[in-house]
Amino acid sequence: MKVIETIDEMKRERAKLPGTVGFVPTMGYLHEGHMSLVRRAKIDNSAVVVSIFVNPTQFGPKEDFDKYPRDTERDLAMLEKEKTNIVFMPPVAETYPPGYDTWVSVEKLTQPLEGAIRPGHFRGVTTVVNKLFNIVQPTKAYFGQKDAQQALVLRKMAVDLNMNLEVVTLPTVRESDGLAMSSRNVYLKPRQRKQAVVISQALSLAYELYAQGETNANVIRQKMKELIEQQPLGKIEYISIASTETLEELETVNPPTLVSLVVIFGKTRLLDNIVLS
Amino acid sequence: MKVIETIDEMKRERAKLPGTVGFVPTMGYLHEGHMSLVRRAKIDNSAVVVSIFVNPTQFGPKEDFDKYPRDTERDLAMLEKEKTNIVFMPPVAETYPPGYDTWVSVEKLTQPLEGAIRPGHFRGVTTVVNKLFNIVQPTKAYFGQKDAQQALVLRKMAVDLNMNLEVVTLPTVRESDGLAMSSRNVYLKPRQRKQAVVISQALSLAYELYAQGETNANVIRQKMKELIEQQPLGKIEYISIASTETLEELETVNPPTLVSLVVIFGKTRLLDNIVLS
Numbered sequence: 001m002k003v004i005e006t007i008d009e010m011k012r013e014r015a016k017l018p019g020t021v022g023f024v025p026t027m028g029y030l031h032e033g034h035m036s037l038v039r040r041a042k043i044d045n046s047a048v049v050v051s052i053f054v055n056p057t058q059f060g061p062k063e064d065f066d067k068y069p070r071d072t073e074r075d076l077a078m079l080e081k082e083k084t085n086i087v088f089m090p091p092v093a094e095t096y097p098p099g100y101d102t103w104v105s106v107e108k109l110t111q112p113l114e115g116a117i118r119p120g121h122f123r124g125v126t127t128v129v130n131k132l133f134n135i136v137q138p139t140k141a142y143f144g145q146k147d148a149q150q151a152l153v154l155r156k157m158a159v160d161l162n163m164n165l166e167v168v169t170l171p172t173v174r175e176s177d178g179l180a181m182s183s184r185n186v187y188l189k190p191r192q193r194k195q196a197v198v199i200s201q202a203l204s205l206a207y208e209l210y211a212q213g214e215t216n217a218n219v220i221r222q223k224m225k226e227l228i229e230q231q232p233l234g235k236i237e238y239i240s241i242a243s244t245e246t247l248e249e250l251e252t253v254n255p256p257t258l259v260s261l262v263v264i265f266g267k268t269r270l271l272d273n274i275v276l277s
Numbered sequence: 278m279k280v281i282e283t284i285d286e287m288k289r290e291r292a293k294l295p296g297t298v299g300f301v302p303t304m305g306y307l308h309e310g311h312m313s314l315v316r317r318a319k320i321d322n323s324a325v326v327v328s329i330f331v332n333p334t335q336f337g338p339k340e341d342f343d344k345y346p347r348d349t350e351r352d353l354a355m356l357e358k359e360k361t362n363i364v365f366m367p368p369v370a371e372t373y374p375p376g377y378d379t380w381v382s383v384e385k386l387t388q389p390l391e392g393a394i395r396p397g398h399f400r401g402v403t404t405v406v407n408k409l410f411n412i413v414q415p416t417k418a419y420f421g422q423k424d425a426q427q428a429l430v431l432r433k434m435a436v437d438l439n440m441n442l443e444v445v446t447l448p449t450v451r452e453s454d455g456l457a458m459s460s461r462n463v464y465l466k467p468r469q470r471k472q473a474v475v476i477s478q479a480l481s482l483a484y485e486l487y488a489q490g491e492t493n494a495n496v497i498r499q500k501m502k503e504l505i506e507q508q509p510l511g512k513i514e515y516i517s518i519a520s521t522e523t524l525e526e527l528e529t530v531n532p533p534t535l536v537s538l539v540v541i542f543g544k545t546r547l548l549d550n551i552v553l554s
Binding site: 106131 | 284378380382384403407408411414434
């Protein structure tokens with residue numbers, strides 16, 4: 001496994017790779033969700049490149065860029081075990097040199113949900129992923145369904161800009177009690193962690209209601225809300241039932257429909273979703 | 278010479294090209310300025326791709342998109358003569374399908390000069406050129422110095438986004454009296470055309486003043502203005518003496534310095550520049 005820390009060297013090593021290249025962009029502090037992407041990339045492609053880059057431009061001024069959890073040694077050991085070919089860890093100063101001035105935006109798709117709460121977040125994501133795509137030139141790039149809006153936005157970017165790659169979205173990996181894996185779960189205190197299981201339970205409830213014939217989105221939202229409110233440590237930020245194509249809120253479930261929500265425990269925003277299809 | 282009218286076919290044909298690819302993006306209605314780019318691309322590369330695409334997203338609502346001059350038959354004959362390998366003419370509806378939502382912006386560099394007069398213009402330019410670069414995957418892309426700000430903005434985009442290509446800028450080609458070649462020169466009535474020579478004369482004056490030791494930018498701007506005002510049909514839109522790096526206006530010429538101006542004749546904006554070095 002090669003660990004590469006400059007953009008030029010990554011470009012040189014990329015040029016030497018024959019066959020297809022699977023790419024898994026991450027912010028590090030890897031968990032089983034990331035590893036499921038790496039394993040699938042390994043199956044699909046001749047070589048796998050994983051990037052570890054905590055991207056400053058996708059964090060708001062009051063967000064957790066400085067505190068975002070990092071453990072490069074552990075990450076590298078996990079990636080080595082999966083026979084990752086290249087780990088790319090570009091420095092921030094080389095990625096955004098002084099006078100950096102170019103931004104890639106997906107517009108309408110980034111207005112609701114996470115985009116409404118975190119202005120500028122997706123502009124940072126699309127810009128850095130565009131740069132990483134140009135550097136790594138993957139055949140396929142892999143993202144987790146847990147960040148559903150991010151996956152939709154990046155696929156939209158790739159299609160709209162006529163990129164020569166496929167954006168692959170893989171299922172959310174969950175802890176045994178159902179909590180979606182996230183690097184930020186480490187922030188949770190034990191009592192918060194215990195109550196956080198209500199998020200996936202609320203999604204299961206949405207699934208069951210829909211399976212039983214309920215298509216009134218307001219009824220589903222209300223029942224999810226009531227379930228979550230039984231856990232006093234969680235504060236609902238949003239519960240959304242939206243078109244998977246436009247992310248516009250729906251009054252009536254019209255599959256495929258994205259049910260997504262954010263519940264805040266302490267200072268930690270926990271995001272999860274399912275698709276009703 | 279292959280003429281290709283779909284994005285997918287262009288991608289397929291690109292994949293078959295061995296060696297280096299020179300790319301000249303144009304809006305058609307070709308003149309000697311374009312042809313100088315094509316010839317240089319031919320010298321530098323194994324193959325040359327020229328695109329002809331009048332890009333709607335770089336025209337403002339009150340600009341001349343519908344009236345922009347077009348003559349595909351003549352363009353193709355000129356390109357055939359230069360042994361162009363591929364002419365790519367994507368349809369607008371395939372380039373910007375319904376729901377198109379992704380935009381590439383260079384920010385600070387597009388605020389002054391043309392960007393100030395034509396809001397949104399450069400966003401359209403950088404977006405379409407980004408798309409064309411992804412489709413054509415050139416080794417080098419060629420632009421004319423006449424659109425100095427455009428060339429700087431596109432180079433900035435390519436560097437900032439870590440693209441795998443070089444942006445090459447070639448000298449402005451002029452008519453025998455000095456008028457910079459432009460597809461829009463065809464709009465000029467005979468009397469306007471005659472007086473329009475004052476634009477390149479004003480740039481020559483700036484050059485001479487600077488060569489004689491004048492570094493006060495206001496003095497140079499004022500003398501250019503006085504010269505141009507001797508031609509009653511021309512209306513000065515701006516005269517700029519700016520840093521070639523930031524495009525910020527200068528009080529003192531500090532080479533390399535971009536002297537650029539727009540003079541309007543009737544409804545036709547004529548743009549020209551020189552670099553003092």
